[in-house]
Amino acid sequence: MKIISAPSPLGLWANVRSVGAFNVAYSFVALWAFVKVLRALRWRLKTTQLRGPPRTSIIYGVSYDLALSQDRGRMYERWATEYGVAYMIPSVLGQTRIVLCDPRAIAHFYARETWTYVQTPLSLALLETSMGRGLLWSQGEDHRRQRKALTPAFSNAAIRKLTSVFYDSAYKVKGAWDTAIESSKDGDAVIEVQNWMNHVSLDTVGIAGFSHDFGSLDGKRTSVTEMFDSTFRANQQSSAVNRVFILFASAFPIITKIPTKRMNMFKNFGVIMGEISNDLLTRSRREKDMNMSGGDEEKSIIGLLVKSEGQDAELHMSKEEVVAQIPDILQMKVLLLAGYETTSISLTWALIELSRHPDVQTSLREELLAFGADPTYDQLKANLLYLDAVVHEVLRLHPPVNEFNRLAAADDVIPLSEPVRTKSGEMTDSISIAKGTSITVSSAAINRSSAIWGPDAKEFKPDRWLTEDGISEKAKEVQGHRHLLTFVDGPRTCLGKDFALTEFKTVLSVLVKNFVFEMRDGPDTPVEIVRGILPRPRVVGEDGIGVPLRIRRYE
Structure with missing residues (x-):
């Protein structure tokens, strides 16, 4: 006879515990799924269901097509032509995005940014990891308070005092290029201009913003330049993996907590920015303590931040916020994006476009030479109309930041300037x-x-900027700086816009007045977009971010 022993109390209890743990886990999963279904039903009931392009991938929707595109703007415009000024596009894992291509709708959207329309969870995670909880990361009242504390550093009076810094950087470039041309037998030199524009912008940000010379125009290697180079190489080496990572992270932001190579890169970026911030902050505090006798009101960015630490300051910021802000502003939002990216990208595109259009380059040089001496800040703003036109045409065609994604934090109704057809076939003038x-x-x-x-x-x-009818009536409906969205609009309008425009005009005026630019391989040389921190131009066939131009002195 087979004897069956009774289970031990400990074994029985272990089984009960395992079943209990399974039930708890199952309950949580069921609850999570139930909440997701409710949210999806609510979204479908309360959101106007618009037409849009069909998904090209079950997993990615059309997101992977956008990620691969050399010109996302053209894709969005094509869809607007087909489906109307507001439409839906399928995104990752069944998600849906609404795209606005209507000036009235966009004005409504930007007017409510940081409150009704906020950063996506993915953006917040990446910003916090790499840049801290500074101006870019903050929302609502925190954003308003921090921005108000920083605004005086970007006033006309403050930028006027910094114009000489911009000229100093531009003339350093001129001196280096003169030397390169003198050493050439042919009276010209092929110069890779994009790295030079990086150095101009970085040194300018360092001196004008923090009274710190990074010395990149003098050939010094800094942690910032090394970080940029390593970031770009890492992005290029694993671009396909990066695209998939970001696409899935848009659906599951928790993925950003996984210590992947890309996330470690973001963290290292944050560490280096923190080291630079602490060094600048410590030095500024020391100088403040040594100069207690008063003097001119502090207008430098770092000086303003140190001042805001005082307990008696009207707009007090915590030490954590101050440290986060130091690399997180100057148009510029962050030292790298500002000093290395946005302005340097725009300057590079300007030299490319002038090389492609020698007639425009000649007209601009004639205006600058006729004006004579280097223009002052006020003259740059008001007296050089063709320079202003060239700068804004570059910013129109080549905005450094191509698109913005936000999440509705509350229900809303967005008005449209023209009706669109919904999925059900009805026409509506609001969504x-x-x-x-x-x-x-x-x-x-x-x-x-x-x-x-x-x-x-x-x-x-x-020339479109020089006549009254050069800008269409429809373009005039776009509410942004000069009817452009390059500097966005609303509460997040670029704080360093005037700084960036003045630097852009100053550097371009010095270079165009002294040099003639040509594409090395002719005006039809193809240029592609490569993705680093932001999309950058590159001559097809070049390594890295190469934009080689043939440059000679203007005689």
């Missing part, structure tokens, strides 16, 4: 937005839209 809806605005699409700017919207034509 309902449910809390949790993803919204996309493409600055590149709006800046270059043929429907908004006319049939020559894709052409480089600075």
Whole structure:
């Protein structure tokens, strides 16, 4: 007879515990799924269901197509032509985004940013990891308070005092290029200009913002330049993996907590920025303590931040906020994006476009030479109309940041300037937005839209800025600086806009007045977009971010 022993009390209890743990886990999963279903039903009921392109991938929707595209703005514009000024696009794992291509809708959207429309969880995670909880990361009242504390450093009076710094950097470039041309037998030299524009912007930000000379124009290697180079190489070496990582992280931001190579890169970026911030902050505090006798009101960025630490300051910021802000401003939001990216990218595009259009380059040089001496800050703003036209045409065609994605933090109704057809076939002149809806605005699409700017919207034509009818009535409906979304609009309008424009005009005026630029391989040389921190131009066939131009002195 087979004897079956009774289970031990400990074994029985272990089984009960395992079953209990399974039930708890199952309950949590069921609850999570139930909440997701409820949210999806609510979103579908409260959000106007719009037409849009079909998904090209079950997993990615159309997101992977956008990630691979050399010109996302053109894709968004094509869809707007087919589906109307507001439409839906399928995104990762069944998600949906609403794209706005209508000036009235975009004005409504930007007016409510940081409150009704906020950063996506993915953006917040990446910003916090790499840059801290500074101005870029903050929302609502925190953003308003921090921005108000920083605004005086970007006033006309403050930028006027910094114009000489911009000229100093521009003339350092001139001196280096003169030397390169003198050593050439042919009276010209092939110079890779994008790295030079990086150095100009970085040194300018360092001196004007923090009274710190990074010395990159003098050939010094810094942690910032090394970090940029390593970041770009890492992005290029694993671009396909990076795209997939970001696409899935948009659906599951928790993925950013996984210690992947890319996330470690973001963390290292944050560590280096923190070291630079602490060094600048310590030095500024020391100088403040040594100069207690008063003097001129402090207008430098770092000086303003140190001042804001005082307990008696009207707009007090915590030590953590102060440390986060030091690399997180100057148009510039962060030292790298500002000093290395946005302005240097725009300057590079300006030299490319002038090389492609020698007639425009000649007209600009004639205006600058006729003016004579280096223009002052006020003259740069008001007296050089063709320089202003060239600068804004570059910013129109090549905005450094191509698109913005936000999340609705509350239900809303967005008005449209023209009706669109919904999925059900009805026409509507407004769209309902449910809390949790993803919204996309493409600055590149709006800046270059043929429907908004006319049939020559894709052409480089600075003359459009010089006549009253050069800007179409539809373009004038775009509420942004000079009817562009390059500096966005609303509460997050670029704080360093005037700084960036003055630096742009100063550097360009010195270079164009002294040198003639040509594409090394002719005006039809193809240029592609490569993705680093931000999209950058590169001559096809070059390594890294190479933009080699043939440069000679203007005699």
